[in-house]
Amino acid sequence: MRAVFKREFRSYFSTPIGFIVLAVCYFFLGLYFSMIYSFGSPEVSEVIMAMATVIVFTMPVITMRLMSEDRRQKVDQALLTAPVSLTAIVMGKFFAALALLAVAFAPTVIFEIIVLSYVSVNIMSYIYALLGMLLLGSALISIGMFISSLTESSVVSAILTLVINILVLYMSSFAGMVNATWLANILEKAAFINVFDNFGANVFSVSDVVYFVSISAAFLFLCVRSLDKRRWA
Numbered sequence: 001m002r003a004v005f006k007r008e009f010r011s012y013f014s015t016p017i018g019f020i021v022l023a024v025c026y027f028f029l030g031l032y033f034s035m036i037y038s039f040g041s042p043e044v045s046e047v048i049m050a051m052a053t054v055i056v057f058t059m060p061v062i063t064m065r066l067m068s069e070d071r072r073q074k075v076d077q078a079l080l081t082a083p084v085s086l087t088a089i090v091m092g093k094f095f096a097a098l099a100l101l102a103v104a105f106a107p108t109v110i111f112e113i114i115v116l117s118y119v120s121v122n123i124m125s126y127i128y129a130l131l132g133m134l135l136l137g138s139a140l141i142s143i144g145m146f147i148s149s150l151t152e153s154s155v156v157s158a159i160l161t162l163v164i165n166i167l168v169l170y171m172s173s174f175a176g177m178v179n180a181t182w183l184a185n186i187l188e189k190a191a192f193i194n195v196f197d198n199f200g201a202n203v204f205s206v207s208d209v210v211y212f213v214s215i216s217a218a219f220l221f222l223c224v225r226s227l228d229k230r231r232w233a
Contacts, residue, residue: 004084004092005099008066012100017065021058025104028054033111042119044111045129049200051105052193055137056165062100063144064158066093067223068151086227090220094141101137105130125202132199135212136192140165142219149226169193 012018032047112126144161151157172191188194195208 001084001088001092001095004089005096008093008096009099011065012062012096017061018100021061021100022104024058025051025054026107029105029107029111037115042115042121043125044108044115044121045125045200047111048105048108048126048129048133049197051133052136052169052196055101055133055140056169057162058104059137059140059144059165060158060161062097063141063148063161064154065148066097066145067148067227068154068157086224090145090223090227094138094145094220097141097145098134098138101141102134105133122202125200128199128202128204132196132208135199135209135216136196139192139212139215139219142216142223143168146219146223146226149223149230 012021028051029047032050033044036043036046036050108126108130112121112123115121116123140161143164144157147160147164148154148157151160169192172188172194192212195211198205198208
């Protein structure tokens with residue numbers, strides 16, 4: 001798994017993808033921090049929470065090549081027949097994408113230090129928000145990886161991932177269109193943005209953590225099964 005992780009993480013910076021993702025995230029992080037700080041708010045957690053929409057559009061870029069590129073270049077068979085389990089392959093790629101996401105939010109540590117040098121703030125609110133972002137990102141990454149494993153086209157993978165990301169993040173917006181009350185309640189509670197907002201409200205709930213972890217585990221499992229099916233095809 002370590003070899004797969006290193007290979008995938010390096011691949012982000014052997015192409016413009018990694019630099020583009022970091023540049024976009026750093027730009028919006030700096031913009032939101034300057035805006036929120038100028039309004040007199042010392043909470044860096046608000047900066048992180050404001051990045052939810054940006055992440056929706058950057059996640060497809062991070063995940064679109066994870067599986068589909070190997071398939072397009074016909075090197076997937078070598079990888080699938082290598083002396084490493086499919087789970088290790090998937091997890092190596094997953095942690096590489098998650099590591100890139102973590103690097104993208106590294107400047108928030110500097111922001112928090114800057115704020116702490118001037119005022120006293122609740123550090124736990126920052127930690128909750130950052131944890132929520134990483135959990136949200138892990139769920140979106142796993143979804144993107146599964147979609148990427150189903151196609152050879154990185155563009156198709158990115159488009160499908162973007163559409164699904166928008167649906168799962170803002171599915172509560174469609175609750176009003178559903179006649180069935182029970183289904184509307186499910187859409188309202190299952191929307192990623194509503195669960196994510198709990199972390200920004202300084203509400204730490206084990207159920208919220210389990211929710212995102214379960215989503216990630218489910219789609220990573222589906223990704224493994226997709227690779228297994230292709231290996232024996």
